[in-house]
Amino acid sequence: MEYGQEDKPLRVLDNLNFTMHGGDTVAIVGPSGSGKTTLLQLLAALEQPSSGYIELDKQKLSTLSTDELADFRRDNMGIVFQSFHLIDSLSALANAALPLDIAGHVDALPRAKKMLESVGLGHRVNHYPQQLSGGEQQRVAIARALVHQPRLILADEPTGNLDENTGKMVADLLFDLHAQSQATLVIVTHDMRLAKRCKKLFCLEKGKLIVEENRDLLV
């Protein structure tokens, strides 16, 4: 993957080649600036690779139009960001219901309410993001990312803005929801303890990718 003009490109990811299986848990680790977010954005089809291709479920993402990609993302993916990215003018419930609303589901609100209950926020549905703690906001963001039961969950440093205990709670929640849904979970993180809970470790360094099966889980 290269950024910038043709005469002076910045090569961020170089010759990456890997396969993930449905239901896998994958951690992407690496120093700041190593391309972790870039890789996640490629998987989310928010960026297109400058060469090569990404295939999800035998579907080459590069063959889809912008509209088809938006639909594909809406139907199959849930994305969680480090800084939550909630909409301040909407209640927790309306935030969590957004993906279903956008897809035109009439039962968006009851489903979002159920999802908020399953992240432990059933009593805070009418609160606005500013009235919630960081951990609670991240749980709303997770509810929103998972409310439409995506098959691929992408999380970019989801615990990066949380203190240690809250971060652990949020991580536990992601793994619990993964276990229930069997969705594929990809987490970018600096936290090796979190990374080690994943089945596969992808280490990015100087544009290259080293894939490790997580031996800790195999003993």
Ligand code: ADP
């Ligand atoms: P990480 O998430 O591992 O910190 P990023 O994927 O955000 O790394 O960035 C990798 C490199 O690509 C950095 O050098 C960054 O400055 C550069 N980069 C990221 N996004 C862009 C962009 N849109 N245009 C140009 N360069 C970018």
Ligand code: MG
């Ligand atoms: Mg990043």
